Amino acid sequence: MKAAGNQKLQLKAAKSKVGCLSLSIITFVVLLLAFCVLLFFRYNTWFGNIEEAPYTTPPFIDRITLTPGENFMSERTVSWRFDTIPHESRVEYFRVDTLNTDTLLLNSAVIHEKIKSRAGDAYYYHARLPKLEEGAAYKYRIVSDKETTKWIDFKMPSSPDTLRFIYMGDVQDKQGFVSDSLFDLLRKKEVNYDFIAFGGDQIERPMDSYWTIWYESLREWAGQVPFVTVPGNHEYLKGITYRLDSRWIAQHNYPENGPEGFKGKSYYIDFPLMRMIILDSNTIHWPHAILKHYNWLEKTLKDARQPWVVVMFHHGVYTVRDGRMHPFMRYLFLPLLEKYKTDLVLQGHDHAYSRITTKISGDTITPVYVISNASPKFYRNGFNPIHDRLGSGISLYQKIQLTQDELTYKSLFFDGEVYDDLMIKRTREGEKKIIDNARNQAEVFNFDGFGDNPKGIKKKDAYLQAVKERKANRPEN
Ligand SMILES: [Fe+2]
Numbered sequence: 001m002k003a004a005g006n007q008k009l010q011l012k013a014a015k016s017k018v019g020c021l022s023l024s025i026i027t028f029v030v031l032l033l034a035f036c037v038l039l040f041f042r043y044n045t046w047f048g049n050i051e052e053a054p055y056t057t058p059p060f061i062d063r064i065t066l067t068p069g070e071n072f073m074s075e076r077t078v079s080w081r082f083d084t085i086p087h088e089s090r091v092e093y094f095r096v097d098t099l100n101t102d103t104l105l106l107n108s109a110v111i112h113e114k115i116k117s118r119a120g121d122a123y124y125y126h127a128r129l130p131k132l133e134e135g136a137a138y139k140y141r142i143v144s145d146k147e148t149t150k151w152i153d154f155k156m157p158s159s160p161d162t163l164r165f166i167y168m169g170d171v172q173d174k175q176g177f178v179s180d181s182l183f184d185l186l187r188k189k190e191v192n193y194d195f196i197a198f199g200g201d202q203i204e205r206p207m208d209s210y211w212t213i214w215y216e217s218l219r220e221w222a223g224q225v226p227f228v229t230v231p232g233n234h235e236y237l238k239g240i241t242y243r244l245d246s247r248w249i250a251q252h253n254y255p256e257n258g259p260e261g262f263k264g265k266s267y268y269i270d271f272p273l274m275r276m277i278i279l280d281s282n283t284i285h286w287p288h289a290i291l292k293h294y295n296w297l298e299k300t301l302k303d304a305r306q307p308w309v310v311v312m313f314h315h316g317v318y319t320v321r322d323g324r325m326h327p328f329m330r331y332l333f334l335p336l337l338e339k340y341k342t343d344l345v346l347q348g349h350d351h352a353y354s355r356i357t358t359k360i361s362g363d364t365i366t367p368v369y370v371i372s373n374a375s376p377k378f379y380r381n382g383f384n385p386i387h388d389r390l391g392s393g394i395s396l397y398q399k400i401q402l403t404q405d406e407l408t409y410k411s412l413f414f415d416g417e418v419y420d421d422l423m424i425k426r427t428r429e430g431e432k433k434i435i436d437n438a439r440n441q442a443e444v445f446n447f448d449g450f451g452d453n454p455k456g457i458k459k460k461d462a463y464l465q466a467v468k469e470r471k472a473n474r475p476e477n
Helices: 002-047 177-189 208-218 246-250 287-302 327-339 454-472
Strands: 061-068 076-082 089-096 106-108 111-116 121-129 137-144 152-155 163-168 195-198 227-229 267-270 274-278 308-312 344-347 353-360 363-371 389-392 396-402 406-413 418-426 432-436
Touching: 061 137, 061 208, 061 227, 076 137, 089 121, 106 121, 111 246, 121 137, 121 246, 177 208, 227 274, 274 287, 287 308, 287 327, 353 418, 363 406, 363 418, 363 432
Parallel strands: 163 195, 195 227, 274 308, 308 344, 344 363
Antiparallel strands: 061 076, 076 121, 089 106, 089 137, 111 121, 137 152, 163 396, 267 274, 353 363, 353 389, 396 406, 406 418, 418 432
């Protein structure tokens, strides 16, 4: 009897095991099928690249770009593109000295390399200009065996005590008309800045035609004003091996002080008042890149001796576009930014506006996180109350000024109207106090890209309701 009972129990246990196994197999097959369906519909979004149209690099010097070296006060790099065959070249430059007509003409050695893209190739050149003097004006020109450019002017910062710069989030203008007119407004209005920073997605896709649009809208700026840029996802080729456009490093030649394997993409620049750390967040997906960047960022933040630290990357730690999230930036890199007391974090990607201050035990402190957009392309924002200040359907730029004890931050429309206004003050005890001058200013929600179909109309109604609720809870009321 007992043996028969045991047999029954064993049979029951075996049946249950088979049942569990079947359930696991069914779950696995269902998940696999769901993944295949998702892959089928999302393949192009995740892995597809628009084909790049064949192009021929012109046989003259173009795309002249000025960037800073590691030491902003004394180093500049000039990069340019020129032809599909190599040319003997050099950069001539001199300090403009109105008191001395016998100017010293300096020469800088040039490095060149052939860069291949998907649809063409070109020779890219660059020259480092070291030991430049504070407050001095310089002229330079590129001399080659075939062509000599006109003299181009640039100025070194006049004082180590004040630093002014402009920031722009995504520019990403397919046709270039909007960015050209916005840049033109800035060129006419803003004269007091030491450099311009761009938070990635300067162009629509990694294609030569879009780089042409980019350089056409920059006009003379590119060779005269130092640019500090970070790659965005639109400068990357999608695929299993996610690759930065081959032109990107060659046309900027940033300092090679980034993490091993990512030099020229992630880097830092030192100013007397600020360390600016530029991190290519596009690569923060795979363990190797995460580990390298994590260790490098920690060391670079820890070693900063300047009174202010600003970090720039493309993907926001707290996203503002509805439904978006970058878990590694949010849960791995944000704690580092907080731990080492970063002051300002400049981001893009979401094509809307957000400014967040850090709140701990009732205090409003740094880091301040900013997401901004200067593109004609807009996304719908979310309404998480963590955002101190939001905006949608608007193009803005930022003016940031630093002295030893104050960082002033303004977000402006390109016609000059102020949209956000913040000051970070260092107290005698070394604490940083935030003064929010835009607390009582109304927010702007102009996003209207919902479409006319019933689904779009429903989404629009929900969005307008969320705007209403946000306004009801704001101090401007
Ligand atoms: Fe973008």
